[in-house]
Amino acid sequence: MDMHLANVMTAVEAEMGRHSVPICLIDENVVRSxxxxxxxxxxxxxxxxxxxxxxxxxxxxxxxxxxxxxxHPRMSVFDAIxxxxxxxxxxxxxxxxxxxxxxxxx
Numbered sequence: 001m002d003m004h005l006a007n008v009m010t011a012v013e014a015e016m017g018r019h020s021v022p023i024c025l026i027d028e029n030v031v032r033s034x035x036x037x038x039x040x041x042x043x044x045x046x047x048x049x050x051x052x053x054x055x056x057x058x059x060x061x062x063x064x065x066x067x068x069x070x071x072h073p074r075m076s077v078f079d080a081i082x083x084x085x086x087x088x089x090x091x092x093x094x095x096x097x098x099x100x101x102x103x104x105x106x
Contacts, residue, residue, distance in 0.1 A: 026086055034086040047078035050085060
């Protein structure tokens with residue numbers, strides 16, 4: 001892990017700790033394995049599957065890029081969505097049940 005990312009993670013963990021907000025670190029391999037069942041090999045494949053789950057995002061899926069092109073700025077949005085999907089896919093049943101119970105009272 002590069003130093004900048006390590007510093008960011010340390011700062012986030014400290015801030016969440018000050019506010020008693022639990023955090024969950026999910027390895028990139030967990031995200032990839034979650035989407036491998038859909039035949040996803042690339043991050044763009046993952047973005048396309050995520051958009052199929054949330055159809056309102058379909059027009060926002062970044063275009064296929066050539067190897068010499070920079071990553072599209074919207075790809076980070078789909079990375080975040082994929083992370084959320086992977087979290088919910090692997091979360092223990094009680095975490096999902098408790099979340100749904102809490103949000104039903106909002």
